[in-house]
Amino acid sequence: MNWLKRARKGIRTWRRKSIPEGLWKKCPSCGEIVYSENLQKNLSVCSNCGNHFRISPDRYLEILFDRGSFEESDPDLSSSDPLKFKDSKKYPGRIKNAQKKTSRKSAVLTGTAELDGNRVALAIMDFSFLGGSMGSVVGEKIARIARKAIEQRIPFLMVSASGGARMQESILSLMQMAKTSAAVNLLEKSKLPFISILTNPTTGGVAASFAFQGDIIIAEPRALIGFAGPRVIKETVGEELPEGFQR
Amino acid sequence: MAVGKKRKLEFESPVYDLEEKIEAGRQRGLEPDSAEMKKLAGRLEELEEKVYSGLSPWEEVQLARHPDRPTALQYIGEIFDEFLEFHGDRYFGDDPAVVGGLASLGGRRVMVVGHEKGRNTRDRLKRNFGMASPEGFRKSLRLMKLAEKFSLPIVSLVDTPGAYPGVGAEERGQSVAIASNLKNLFDISSPIIVVIIGEGGSGGALALAIGDTVLMMEHAVYSVISPEGCAAILYKNKDKAPEAASSLRLTSSDCLELKVIDEVIREKHGAAHRDQHGNAEQIKRVLVRKLSELEGIPGEALLKKRVDKFSRIGIFNG
Numbered sequence: 077m078n079w080l081k082r083a084r085k086g087i088r089t090w091r092r093k094s095i096p097e098g099l100w101k102k103c104p105s106c107g108e109i110v111y112s113e114n115l116q117k118n119l120s121v122c123s124n125c126g127n128h129f130r131i132s133p134d135r136y137l138e139i140l141f142d143r144g145s146f147e148e149s150d151p152d153l154s155s156s157d158p159l160k161f162k163d164s165k166k167y168p169g170r171i172k173n174a175q176k177k178t179s180r181k182s183a184v185l186t187g188t189a190e191l192d193g194n195r196v197a198l199a200i201m202d203f204s205f206l207g208g209s210m211g212s213v214v215g216e217k218i219a220r221i222a223r224k225a226i227e228q229r230i231p232f233l234m235v236s237a238s239g240g241a242r243m244q245e246s247i248l249s250l251m252q253m254a255k256t257s258a259a260v261n262l263l264e265k266s267k268l269p270f271i272s273i274l275t276n277p278t279t280g281g282v283a284a285s286f287a288f289q290g291d292i293i294i295a296e297p298r299a300l301i302g303f304a305g306p307r308v309i310k311e312t313v314g315e316e317l318p319e320g321f322q323r
Numbered sequence: 324m325a326v327g328k329k330r331k332l333e334f335e336s337p338v339y340d341l342e343e344k345i346e347a348g349r350q351r352g353l354e355p356d357s358a359e360m361k362k363l364a365g366r367l368e369e370l371e372e373k374v375y376s377g378l379s380p381w382e383e384v385q386l387a388r389h390p391d392r393p394t395a396l397q398y399i400g401e402i403f404d405e406f407l408e409f410h411g412d413r414y415f416g417d418d419p420a421v422v423g424g425l426a427s428l429g430g431r432r433v434m435v436v437g438h439e440k441g442r443n444t445r446d447r448l449k450r451n452f453g454m455a456s457p458e459g460f461r462k463s464l465r466l467m468k469l470a471e472k473f474s475l476p477i478v479s480l481v482d483t484p485g486a487y488p489g490v491g492a493e494e495r496g497q498s499v500a501i502a503s504n505l506k507n508l509f510d511i512s513s514p515i516i517v518v519i520i521g522e523g524g525s526g527g528a529l530a531l532a533i534g535d536t537v538l539m540m541e542h543a544v545y546s547v548i549s550p551e552g553c554a555a556i557l558y559k560n561k562d563k564a565p566e567a568a569s570s571l572r573l574t575s576s577d578c579l580e581l582k583v584i585d586e587v588i589r590e591k592h593g594a595a596h597r598d599q600h601g602n603a604e605q606i607k608r609v610l611v612r613k614l615s616e617l618e619g620i621p622g623e624a625l626l627k628k629r630v631d632k633f634s635r636i637g638i639f640n641g
Contacts, residue, residue, distance in 0.1 A: 153640070153641040154640045158639075159570070181641075241547045241548070246570075247571075247573065248581060249547050250529055254529060258633050261506050262630065284530075285502055303486065303526070304488030304493065321493075
């Protein structure tokens, strides 16, 4: 019964199809597989469900502002380890990794750029830099750019993406909520517009300070927005969360 | 000092043991100014000094949360001659986790606000252990605006584990409530004196802690997150809270060193829970002094200084 026996062992296919990495992307919201090039054309919004993909500050610059008009402020401000924070990984190490990953010195990009020919001051947070957490540098950069808006009498536009305060700078991080709120207060006294864009996620110390003080607040669809995140609520008070809560 | 059914922490026992000895001596009929009793009293003082200094950060957390530690209302009762409490945020309801009202301090009229943790189990439940909801923050802001209207200085007593992280609080805008306190407190042209009396927990504390002078009780703590919360996130293990407490640099001396607070108020008899009256007097003395310092400053200058004060905080490279 030779014809029932395999002549050669193993499973063979004739030829391996090679698909370049990143040609397709899966939408984290609806699971639809979308063609990267189309996604790019659609400004990183899922064509199926309208979900906004998480994008980098550079991509926001590209989408929102006039090409070549961006002038960065304070690019070199970076975190020190003021508390010598003891952690499973050392804080300076975490910073270094994040800097390598994002090719940025801190979790926020600030500067001025033109929006349809109008110069605005801007700050865009980077969630891939330690969860966009706010420590001394993030607070200082946001406060400085708000002051620059006041000096130049231009509007301020802020894109937030943050889990909240940076634990490794403890009380100093908490105080950045006060510092940024003071800056927003001055902006308001100067009667300058402040547009706040909330992306996924905007929670904790960032939500509870400047992000919710915009004259106009725009949220990306389905972005998680709130003070305490769903896990914190479940773990600390044990309440069940309604469907679509904080989204 | 009466030794009743006091709840004590482990490291406190030597003090309480000695107090029992003194009490036994008293019952044996020894006069307070007899040589033996004087010697014991002297030793008690030394022991208090020793036991309550050089504590680990985790022990400081225990003291800040001590069940017998005086709460805001207890201090208010001791410090002020009169107190007329106001309620409600005029939007949703009254939050018992935050108290406030008009008070008088040695002839001065002031507005007092503060977190109230509650004194016994029933009271603590009612006051949600001092964890404020949006109504609480809105009430405090309402009262501070009222103080400004009548040119009254404001005293804020901070003592909270943090803002309440519940569904209802989220639905009613916990973030916005804290955010608008933070922004608007830079507009209140009355002098604001903040005293962290126990736990200064995160944004919920900060919402009542923007001021011209920020004071901290010796055994209070002030931090961006609870040691338990920090341990759960960083070490995935809540039992590592003592380590997290050290990492967070949350003691009064740490906060002074990091220039987050202006002055530490020393606690009498070792710790506030051992002498409510004496420690209220300590606070009162500092309050009177600070009020006199701030009173002469015009509103505009005060606000500018307040903004500058908080704009300076932070440590970084570049």
